[in-house]
Amino acid sequence: MRIILALLAVLGWLVGSHPAAAAPVQRVEKVTAVVTAADSMPPLVQKRMQQSVQAIAGQLIDGQTVASVEASCQQKEQLIHEVFDKVLVGYTVSQVTIHPAAETKVEVLLLPWSDVITRVDVDVQVEGMPPRMESLVRRDLAEVDTVFRDALTGLPTAATDWTNGVLKHHLNDYLASHLPEFRGDFEIDPESEAKVKLVVYPKLPVVRTVDLSMRSDTVPNVTLLARREVMQDKVDDLVGVPVEFIKRHQRELSQQFAQELDQLSDFRSYHMKTTVSMDVAERLHVMSRSDTSRYRLRLTGWLDIGRKDKNGHEDDESLLFRFHAGTMLSQQDELFFLVDLMPQDMDWGWAAGYDRRLSSRTHAQLRYDLHERRFVIAASQQLAPRWLLRYEYRFFDKNGEAALCYKMHDFLGLEYLVDRHQNWFRLIGNF
Structure with a gap:
């Protein structure tokens, strides 16, 4: 009996002292950041700031034990405060709070330096396009104001330079979706009522020349020569326009040219109906066929x-x-x-x-x-x-x-x- 008790005592000591029996150590597996400001903050700017804070905090915290983070929480908060405060323009870091856990949350509160932007006016300029093409470009850019309002409204006026990268990236995404045949550059006048000058210009390849043919099966083709100069002036609007832009708007442009030709007095008197087709390339071919049903x-x-x-x-x-x-x-x-x-x-x-x-x-x-x-x-x-x-x-x-x-x-x-x-x-x- 004594021998059995002695063996149990030794076994208990061995089990209690073995590392596998120790309580598991909890480590930080993920770091998320939440950045807020005393006043409103533009969503795009907030997203970029949260990415920056998350990167800084991840270097300090990710993979460490929760216990060690808790023990050095104040020190790490101070370090994040100092590092992030140095890269900011237009804001001052007011407070940093770390919530240690397997998914650690880092909260940062900012204070703006100066007045914030309350209104954004966007002036869009289209380079090198005749009025017909400019109207199509502006229609494709109808919602481009939101790009700048989302990034600037509520932003301190001193922080506009810091947001240029965010704005450029967001603008390029908008153009890729709505106007992929053009590039855009902008300038910002940082005031409470900010003014943005946006300039869009075409990408290559563009139309170099336009060859026009006018035909009819119901009236002599020689009668169309009197209107060839008028039609040539219209299709010359396509010179200098990106090839892909014309392809995307080909149906609408063809209808415009046909309707404008049919509105001429002699075409109306003959009850002419025109169809226009295009072979779109750098050397663009336009064929108009005008016929009367009467x-x-x-x-x-x-x-x-x-x-x-x-x-x-x-x-x-x-x-x-x-x-x-x-x-x-x-x-x-x-x-x-x-x-x-x-x-x-x-x-x-x-x-x-x-x-x-x-x-x-x-x-x-x-x-x-x-x-x-x-x-x-x-x-x-x-x-x-x-x-x-x-x-x-x-x-x-x-x-x-x-x-x-x-x-x-x-x-x-x-x-x-x-x-x-x-x-x-x-x-x-x-x-």
């Missing part, structure tokens, strides 16, 4: 190559100009009048007719030749955007003519024609 006015000319007359000689009427004037009775029905001029022998021809659109690609036509006093029937089929197949039969010479036309571009086409006597080529100009 009229069909066309001026064409053609030159036949390899066509023979009845005697097998070159046809004297190989060159012809035709003016087509039509009015739309509906979206599918057109009444028209044709005037033909053969300048080689100064002969004229006239015809009146009716055109019916059977589908989006198919047309049927009946016209009466007033010179030959006979009818002509015709039909056409659009095979592809640039390919057209057509046929017409003339009762006055009882001859049918089939043609396959390739549209080389908006002003020039090439046809291959076949009738019962011969085949030949025709160059067609659209004026």
Whole structure:
């Protein structure tokens, strides 16, 4: 019995003296900082100050035992007070309080040096942009005032220089979200009613040149030349503008240009409707297409190559100009009048007719030749955007003519024609 009691006593002493039996040591695992001021403090400035205090306190406290922090709390508070007070401008550290725990909280109370900013007025200047583009830039910057109000309202006037870094970072974030194609610089007049001058300017690449094309399928293209200078002045607003900015506003700009062109007096009289498309790059291409739903006015000319007359000689009427004037009775029905001029022998021809659109690609036509006093029937089929197949039969010479036309571009086409006597080529100009 004595031996058992002795063994238990020795075991108890060993267990009590073993390090594993000691109470666990609590250490500081996280440090958070809360910075407040006697008056209001801008949230952005408060966030940066809290990050600074947290960094200072973390170096002193993080990883230490809670007990050691409690023992040296006053010393550490004084050290944080002195270090943070030296880096501050516009504020004085009034009090530092440490609350030791696994998640230690450090509270700092500040006093402002001087008057605080109560109002912020922002003057935005846009460099190098014409009025049309400047209005779009200013619209994208509509809420930029909040960037400066959030950072300056409630801040001591003496502390504005210290906040430049915060403001620059916050402004860059705002521009990246709202106006990524521009950069911004600012100056601050630190008064109770602070004045901020913000200047935004474009980033590269910008548009260097603008190539303009104006087309119509329902009026002669030559009639658009009278308005080319007007349209050129409008699209020249795009020169010097960032390429990506135009891409972002491409749809709106296209609508603006189209609407302004359609408001011109001659365009209104013809009930013109314009669409504008852009190929946006440093060399920017603008294409405007203006058409009327009420009229069909066309001026064409053609030159036949390899066509023979009845005697097998070159046809004297190989060159012809035709003016087509039509009015739309509906979206599918057109009444028209044709005037033909053969300048080689100064002969004229006239015809009146009716055109019916059977589908989006198919047309049927009946016209009466007033010179030959006979009818002509015709039909056409659009095979592809640039390919057209057509046929017409003339009762006055009882001859049918089939043609396959390739549209080389908006002003020039090439046809291959076949009738019962011969085949030949025709160059067609659209004026």
